[in-house]
Amino acid sequence: MDGSPEATAGSPLVVLDQVNKHYGDLHVLNDINLTVDRGEVVIVIGPSGSGKSTLCRSINRLETIDDGTITIDGKALPDEGAPWRGCAPTWAWCSSPSTCSRTRPSSKTSPLAP
Ligand SMILES: Nc1ncnc2c1ncn2[C@@H]1O[C@H](COP(=O)(O)OP(=O)(O)O)[C@@H](O)[C@H]1O
Ligand SMILES: [Mg+2]
DSSP states (O other), rough: OOOOHHHTTOOOOOEEEEEEEETTEEEEEEEEEEOOOTTOOOOOOOOOTSSSHHHHHHTTTOOOOOOEEEETTTTTOTTHHHHSSSOOOOHEEEEGGGGGOTTSOOOOOTTTTT
């Protein structure tokens, strides 16, 4: 799949498959399955603390997930929470730990870089 409109038309835009997320002992996302089609509007409703924001933040890559997959436009999100594969960890080239953030991948190490 090359991401062109022709290649992706008709396929779902966002797919969550058996997504799980914990904060310590708190199981916030429990085997979440969700498919959102192109142009579809989805409203997530639930009590405060039920995980709505965590769900959105996980889709936006602002949170890592523990299990399952999130696929956007046919491409699985990288697993930022896992050890980086095929590239140096941030701390390997950063000389000053106080001035670099391990939570903000640079272009040197981003798995999304071409
Ligand atoms: N960064 C975090 N660390 C620990 N617990 C968190 C964190 N973010 C959210 N939580 C907890 O996860 C649960 C779900 O939070 P959240 O996704 O914000 O719910 P909602 O958006 O539905 O109100 C809540 O119990 C909240 O306290
Ligand atoms: Mg919220």
